[in-house]
Amino acid sequence: MNQKEKFIKEDGADKVDEAYFRSLVGCLMYLTSTRPDILFSVSLLSRFMHCASELHLKAAKRVIRYIKGTVHYGVKYCKVKDFKLFGYSDSDWAGSSDDMKSTSGYCFSIGSSVFSWCSKKQEVVAQSTA
Template identity: 65%
Template sequence: MEDCRSVSTPMAAKEKLQKNDGTDAVDASMYRSLIGCLMYLIATRLDILFAVSVLSRFMNSPSQLHLVAAKRVLRYLKGTLFFGVKFRKGQKFKLQGFSNSDWASLVDDMKSTSGYCFTLGSACFSWCSKKQEIVAQSTAEAEFIATTAAANQALWLKKIMKDLWLNSGDCIEANVDNEAALAISQNQFSMSEPGSSDRAQGEVHRSNSDSLGAPSMWVFRVTYLLATSMVAEEQEEAEARRLDGSSSG
């Protein structure tokens, strides 16, 4: 891989991996070793988090296609060696969150993936990508489950900052790109379909109460963030630069 050509994204656009893809099996020990190395890099490279999270689901019986996808992450890393977590002096000390989901992205069980990250000052310092426990019935439900995970993390981070005598403000703002999920979080309507995430809805509504802050302020406020229509390569590079502190936009 030393002489490989770099790529601009860790995963191909709209790529959906599955367990039985019809390609030959590869050495599972070698594949697990590669994924383990990538997991180590996640500590400072949140831009590969989603890709590694997906690839780690095939460590029991990896195929040739899975290995190719894993090597693509290495090719991406080769072209982005200067990326990382960079905190710059003089940035506004504000805790802010972002959450998203990839609805029904898993071909094998049709479950979605939750993702969130939190920034403090100029860079991101807390992030997660995890398969959801239930099968979401809609994009709104998948997005709301991701928002719930972000809300729980936000409350924990706020408690930690309070213990350290750090002022993060009365309210933590979380940004989502789904208006239906935003409406649910604000209790404008509920999810009453069988199998819906009522417990998740209760968690976010509880987070919006005064469990930690002033009685007139929300501890966790969800706001709408319009997603752009940039192509994958442009969007990946812009977001990676912004989250690692390379850009102030």
């Protein structure tokens, strides 16, 4: 999913069957347990469960096409001699056009194996980067 693409609740596009969209996003949520590469996209799509439009459905189908092309991706745990813990985090600045809230994410790995990851919308509007 293009991270510069902005989704809003009332985008003017035709509404879609919410039950179908919820089912589709629910299946994608299940896949995030082994596919951290789709977490940001699925987190973003899940914000529109109650007001899904054609644009949101198109984006969800794009994620599915990505998964189909990268079926061999996943989380693999290997025995390593070098046992190092790595942590990464990132966030955007007022990424949601509807309420100006930011999205934050993190992942932790031991060696080259990711074991914990999350991406979610912040509950409050960030006032500063400091």
